[in-house]
Amino acid sequence: MNLFRLVNHWLHLLSVIFWLGGLAYLFLLLVPTLRRTVSEQVAGSVLWRLHRTFTTVIFFLTFVLMVTGAINLGMSRHGGTFPPQYISILGAKLFLVVIFLTIAWKNYLDVRRQPDQQVLAEVPMLRLSFVLAIAIVFLAAALRTLYPH
Numbered sequence: 001m002n003l004f005r006l007v008n009h010w011l012h013l014l015s016v017i018f019w020l021g022g023l024a025y026l027f028l029l030l031v032p033t034l035r036r037t038v039s040e041q042v043a044g045s046v047l048w049r050l051h052r053t054f055t056t057v058i059f060f061l062t063f064v065l066m067v068t069g070a071i072n073l074g075m076s077r078h079g080g081t082f083p084p085q086y087i088s089i090l091g092a093k094l095f096l097v098v099i100f101l102t103i104a105w106k107n108y109l110d111v112r113r114q115p116d117q118q119v120l121a122e123v124p125m126l127r128l129s130f131v132l133a134i135a136i137v138f139l140a141a142a143l144r145t146l147y148p149h
Contacts, residue, residue, distance in 0.1 A: 005075055012068035015061045016140075020133050022054055026123060027130040048111065051123050055108040062101060076147065086147045093139035100132045 030050070034043035073090075082090075107124045 002075075008068050008071050008075075011064060012072060015064045015068070016137065019058060019061045019065070020137060022057065023126075023130045023133050026050070026054070027126050031123060031126065047123055051107070051111050055104060055111065058104050059108070062097075062104075082147060086143060089139055089142050089146065093136055093143065096132050096136050096139070100129060100136065103129055103132075 031047070034046060038046075103125050110124065
């Protein structure tokens, strides 16, 4: 077994786990709980601070995913070519990643422009980001089953 390949794939999967797990935590647990248990002012302050931090984490994880994904793709070819179906699914996955990153970048800039301790009524486009993340992971699983390495 190639240790570099194993560690690279492990870093890729760990980044996805943190990325999707963080989104799931925000979308399914934290935001609904804050809305039901604390005042709007407190919830907004917590969401503002959390969003600033989480967006930075998302960009770091995305960088790790892009680097490790490119390495995984390069090591998977072994001098051969991928079937057209693989290329189509990979293209759809990367397209969704670009949409996700565009949303994250817009949110990052919008929240950074707000003064400290600004009240954030909700995490912008959290539902869409969560759905995109699920779709991206689904397409990644489809790639893995279509072309196992």
